[in-house]
Amino acid sequence: xxxxxxxxxxxxxxxxxxxxxxxxxxxxxxxxxxxxxxxxxxxxxxxxxxxxxxxxxxxxxxxxxxxxxxxxxxxxxxxxxxxxxxxxxxxxxxxxxxxxxxxxxxxxxxxxxxxxxxxxxxxxxxxxxxxxxxxxxxxxxxxxxxxxxxxxxxxxxxxxxxxxxxxxxxxxxxxxxxxxxxxxxxxxxxxxxxxxxxxxxxxxxxxxxxxxxxxxxxxxxxxxxxxxxxxxxxxxxxxxxxxxxxxxxxxxxxxxxxxxxxxxxxxxxxxxxxxxxxxxxxxxxxxxx
Amino acid sequence: xxxxxxxxxxxxxxxxxxxxxxxxxxxxxxxxxxxxxxxxxxxxxxxxxxxxxxxxxxxxxxxxxxxxxxxxxxxxxxxxxxxxxxxxxxxxxxxxxxxxxxxxxxxxxxxxxxxxxxxxxxxxxxxxxxxxxxxxxxxxxxxxxxxxxxxxxxxxxxxxxxxxxxxxxxxxxxxxxxxxxxxxxxxxxxxxxxxxxxxxxxxxxxxxxxxxxxxxxxxxxxxxxxxxxxxxxxxxxxxxxxxxxxxxxxxxxxxxxxxxxx
Numbered sequence: 449x450x451x452x453x454x455x456x457x458x459x460x461x462x463x464x465x466x467x468x469x470x471x472x473x474x475x476x477x478x479x480x481x482x483x484x485x486x487x488x489x490x491x492x493x494x495x496x497x498x499x500x501x502x503x504x505x506x507x508x509x510x511x512x513x514x515x516x517x518x519x520x521x522x523x524x525x526x527x528x529x530x531x532x533x534x535x536x537x538x539x540x541x542x543x544x545x546x547x548x549x550x551x552x553x554x555x556x557x558x559x560x561x562x563x564x565x566x567x568x569x570x571x572x573x574x575x576x577x578x579x580x581x582x583x584x585x586x587x588x589x590x591x592x593x594x595x596x597x598x599x600x601x602x603x604x605x606x607x608x609x610x611x612x613x614x615x616x617x618x619x620x621x622x623x624x625x626x627x628x629x630x631x632x633x634x635x636x637x638x639x640x641x642x643x644x645x646x647x648x649x650x651x652x653x654x655x656x657x658x659x660x661x662x663x664x665x666x667x668x669x670x671x672x673x674x675x676x677x678x679x680x681x682x683x684x685x686x687x688x689x690x691x692x693x694x695x696x697x698x699x700x701x702x703x704x705x706x707x708x709x710x711x712x713x714x715x716x717x718x719x720x721x722x723x724x725x726x727x728x729x730x731x732x733x734x735x736x737x
Numbered sequence: 738x739x740x741x742x743x744x745x746x747x748x749x750x751x752x753x754x755x756x757x758x759x760x761x762x763x764x765x766x767x768x769x770x771x772x773x774x775x776x777x778x779x780x781x782x783x784x785x786x787x788x789x790x791x792x793x794x795x796x797x798x799x800x801x802x803x804x805x806x807x808x809x810x811x812x813x814x815x816x817x818x819x820x821x822x823x824x825x826x827x828x829x830x831x832x833x834x835x836x837x838x839x840x841x842x843x844x845x846x847x848x849x850x851x852x853x854x855x856x857x858x859x860x861x862x863x864x865x866x867x868x869x870x871x872x873x874x875x876x877x878x879x880x881x882x883x884x885x886x887x888x889x890x891x892x893x894x895x896x897x898x899x900x901x902x903x904x905x906x907x908x909x910x911x912x913x914x915x916x917x918x919x920x921x922x923x924x925x926x927x928x929x930x931x932x933x934x935x936x937x938x939x940x941x942x943x944x945x946x947x948x949x950x951x952x953x954x955x956x957x958x959x960x961x962x963x964x965x966x967x968x969x970x971x972x973x974x975x976x977x978x979x980x981x982x983x984x985x986x987x988x989x990x991x992x993x994x995x996x997x998x999x
Contacts (some may be wrong), residue, residue: 456825456830458827459826459827459828459829460828461822461825461826462822462825462826462827462828462831463822463828463896464822464840465818465819465821465822465826466819466822466823466834467818468814468815468816468818468819469815469816469818469819469878469882470819470837470838472815472874472875472878473837473838473840473875473878474837476853476856476871476875477837477840479856480849480852480853480855480856481852482852483852483855483856483859484852484855488853489863507843525866536751539744539747539748539751540748540751541745542744542968543747543748544748547744547745553947554748554797556987557752557755558752560757560983560984561755561759561858562754562982563932563936563979563980564759564936564975564976564979565775565938565952565972565975565976565979566936566938566981567936567938567952567955567956568759568762568955568972568975568976569758570764571955571959571972572758572759572761573758573760573970575761575762575773576758576761577763578773580772580774581773581774582761582773582774582775583764584774585774585775585776586775589776613754613755613758614741616751616755620816620878623844627781629751653980667842668844670843670844670845671843671844671845671846672845672889673845674845674846674847674848674937675845675846675847676846677938678941681959690847691846691847693847694847695847695851698851698854698943704855707851708851708852708924711847711848711851711852714845714847714848715845715848716787718845732936
């Protein structure tokens with residue numbers, strides 16, 4: 449038992465026990481990032497890697513209108529997905545937190561579809577929105593339309609709809625948690641002071657849930673910018689995003705240094721937008737209050 | 738009282754929006770026609786019967802089951818220690834450590850996938866099931882840590898102290914006092930992390946080399962319209978098994994909370 453003497457203090461026990469997990473995650477975040485940065489300064493012709501440091505990949509990436517276009521579109525689509533998902537989810541979170549009798553059942557019902565394979569859920573939307581797909585055939589059969597609608601699949605709309613569906617629980621849960629935390633006496637006070645239910649919502653409930661809304665937005669926005677499956681399956685050529693271009697560099701185009709550069713640019717852009725968003729949203733939240 | 742009723746109606750509509758798309762997969766997997774559209778031609782179980790005849794599919798299934806099992810064990814073991822450290826002990830940098838472990842949840846998939854591919858090839862690991870295991874363990878860790886943290890949250894620390902006071906050693910106390918109480922949490926974590934790995938596509942797509950997991954196999958089939966009914970049947974089985982595993986996990990998670998109260 450002598451070995452255990454070193455583990456006596458609380459702190460050292462904490463460090464020892466959490467070390468495997470933090471070291472593992474830390475290593476797999478830091479090491480790939482460092483190598484990615486190194487690669488972004490190298491160049492590759494066919495299979496030979498030239499390790500002379502150069503900024504060529506960055507100047508190529510910034511000069512390429514396709515890169516700029518896809519990056520901006522990824523951020524725009526991710527922003528639209530975030531806004532739509534949060535707007536659709538807020539009333540549900542509100543319903544579960546404030547009105548529903550069986551909260552745990554509702555929370556379970558909301559999370560179950562999320563646990564099914566993401567790939568299959570996106571695939572399901574491809575089948576639904578297709579030209580000869582489920583939606584068009586159903587509408588034709590019901591006689592609501594005379595010919596199939598061709599604007600459903602392979603565009604930005606399809607990407608936003610599919611992702612708003614995929615991310616639903618990620619928006620509902622953080623908002624639900626922040627609604628749960630609201631002290632009921634605050635709501636009573638607002639009513640006693642003569643606020644209508646709408647005023648009460650705008651002045652008390654909404655400002656108090658801003659942290660939940662910010663969390664929901666970040667959890668959705670960040671992964672969406674780098675989403676690969678949805679644009680590839682339902683985006684068509686009008687809905688392609690930056691992840692699709694990155695995948696091409698690591699696959700068919702076989703230009704890893706450029707792929708690494710694009711990954712880094714994507715990461716920095718996401719980080720920048722996220723920080724600007726958090727600062728603006730926090731300020732806005734204070735002003736409402 | 739009109740406001741609650743519109744809200745309730747909206748809630749039910751939202752549930753339809755959540756569930757309907759997913760339910761089309763099983764519905765059309767029984768369709769005897771090969772086109773996924775209404776009206777349904779007739780009902781058949783043929784597509785399910787044909788699944789068993791495909792060797793590459795069976796191989797991909799074994800790959801996924803193997804990867805999922807190892808990932809579940811690795812991430813739950815690491816998560817168990819970390820969760821205990823985060824709940825029981827206070828130490829400097831604890832919040833940073835907890836944040837770090839949650840990081841895999843918010844990094845875009847394509848960046849995790851591409852950077853890991855570059856790392857593994859850099860240190861001489863060829864893409865294979867091993868690299869998929871390493872990547873999936875990274876992704877599954879936040880899930881196991883958060884599940885096990887709530888299991889330890891509900892655990893009364895005085896039980897352990899009583900055991901120490903009675904002269905029981907560190908290992909025996911962990912085995913005989915701590916483990917039985919948090920074991921439902923451990924089972925829940927094993928089930929959830931297995932499912933995370935079993936359903937994951939992008940990382941496996943980059944890291945699996947020529948040993949496809951089931952989602953990678955499905956991806957390769959999606960492009961061929963003739964293979965569609967197969968994908969539907971396979972997809973429906975996967976949906977059902979994921980949901981069953983997670984309902985089971987939820988049951989164990991609840992039990993872990995309940996036993997902590999006693």
